[in-house]
Amino acid sequence: MRQGKKKATIYDLSVLSGCSASTVSAVLNGSWRKRRIKESTAQLIQGLAERHQYTANLQARGLRSSRSGLVGLLLPVHDNRYFSSMAQTFEAEVRSHGKCPIVVSACRDPEEERATVETLISYSIDELFIAGATDPDSIHTLCEAAGIRHINIDLPGTRAPSVISDNYEGARMLTSAIIEHFHSAEALKPKELFLFGGRNDHASRERIRGFRDTKIEMLGADADDCIQPTGYSPNMTQKAFEAFYEREGKLPRGLFINSSINFEGLLRFMGQHPHETFADIVVGCYDYDPFASFLPFPVLMIRQNTEGMLAKAFELMAETRPAPQIYLIQPELIMPRMALTGPLDDIKDIDG
């Protein structure tokens, strides 16, 4: 087959086989058994299809049947371990159902999210998984108007089923682990344990709540200025650390960092200051990263169970009419110096 030659259509095969286009169509989309087409004609046509490298035009099929075979995943960003591992798991799962995964990111920008979802709808995607949307409910509205099944992940909406991490419990685990880490050394005082990062979204609010409750229970107090919400921005987080350092002449001994993105802000701060500045700190990070786990100070981390969340989400998607309620998935506390496996391990072991 030389370059640019037009792709074979069912009509080409119809002529070649002497059957009608509808017969060819039925054979090639798998519905031929129930259309009671003779085994021999089916085989004839399948042979021709193979020989002529026929592949269905999925746009045409989608247009006609108003189902595209596309399944979408909306992410805040690609460039992040948590979300990219979600993408990885999502792809495998969707492929295993014989559909085509579409992963897109929208930068935590409500307007971008709307536009992106509208585009996906225009391509007639069949289902949408909405991860980390800033405004799940307005996306819900879009999807519902278009009759598209959808599930929220990571950030809850009120109008569609939502599968999210138990951020409150996770924050409690992390906070108490930080505090306990000091038990052998000089015990931590309330003014020595700070939270950096996050903003006014559901996840951050829950984590802050868990942090405060646990801190008050274990240390007896928590001052408002121990919470430094900096958004999901490395830069802002760095600035917050610089400001703190300038004011206090040192860092707090106990640090609760809201996400790996904020942790990068701490790294930027570290790049500007000598080792000694971090000699006795203990960091808890609400996100897991294997490299962070081996930094030269203790780093406790929360690993969110992305696979569990997606599994639950797919399960709900398969239900006829899932309730618009919130399903909590437990995250996991990871002690320092742990290099864990990810969704790619099975694949990559083929190598070598």
Add this chain to the structure above:
Amino acid sequence: MRQGKKKATIYDLSVLSGCSASTVSAVLNGSWRKRRIKESTAQLIQGLAERHQYTANLQARGLRSSRSGLVGLLLPVHDNRYFSSMAQTFEAEVRSHGKCPIVVSACRDPEEERATVETLISYSIDELFIAGATDPDSIHTLCEAAGIRHINIDLPGTRAPSVISDNYEGARMLTSAIIEHFHSAEALKPKELFLFGGRNDHASRERIRGFRDTKIEMLGADADDCIQPTGYSPNMTQKAFEAFYEREGKLPRGLFINSSINFEGLLRFMGQHPHETFADIVVGCYDYDPFASFLPFPVLMIRQNTEGMLAKAFELMAETRPAPQIYLIQPELIMPRMALTGPLDDIKDIDG
């Protein structure tokens, strides 16, 4: 507009406006100026479209015009900083051209790659960027048969333009930086500098070549067993380190790690052994990760210029008939304790 109501079509607007469907179509797809349609009719129709929340059915448009507006990026994996940052940059660039980015991964599996690309072709994607394909040339064949413009990234093909990192130069920079890092301390001997990771792909071969050449130039020798190709597998890499350690009772003082994926294998090894095992090692990693940069031993890294590579790739894609040659992009040596910015920085600074 209540749930499930059918989406408005150009025919609906045609009736409402009193114009023909083709006029409506022209107005709504932007070609109305050159069809010399009256400003006032255009406005009328645009108003109606807005009011009725019209959005074009992109499958229908694509079917008719045989261009879908979809632009694909084929990746080995999502779950990796290097590739996910490529995805991030790619998305922004494609969106800025008013097209729809489709990012897919194929796990470095030639069969999966073929199947994935065939699916994309079935959806009539307009252009394909092929990053890290194990067999770019066979994908080239598919694309060419379908008349789809395509560019290789990261791993070169022989039949389409290829934009890749200068792996040889990068490896030379990294190797000599590792060696020089010992100048003040006891100088490194040839048997103390090993390369771990990679396999028989173009990038690994080039890096190994750069490593050997530089090592021989600077240290006078390089034994074959100083190269330990383990594939792109954390597990295999860990095993290679365990085997080495069992044999030698320690790690080499100088380590060239082929990629962050292999570095994770070293982390897994580290998790099983005490701090002291790594007291005097220097690691060079052919990939940049901010957390790795602050580990408790010196880590030199190569940051590949994904933005530069993509920029060049888009430039080539825009050319009428780009030559099927290889374009090398220089990577950058990153010294220890550096937390650099990524493609998301501009976005995220909105936060806070």
Add this chain to the structure above:
DNA sequence: TTGAAAGCGCTAACAG
């Protein structure tokens, strides 16, 4: 067991 015919929603000549 198969074929004919209609049409999914849109675009693109061509004709006026």
Add this chain to the structure above:
DNA sequence: CTGTTAGCGCTTTCAA
């Protein structure tokens, strides 16, 4: 300046 017409490639009744 605008309407008519003919499909893009496929699915899906309905009839034979």
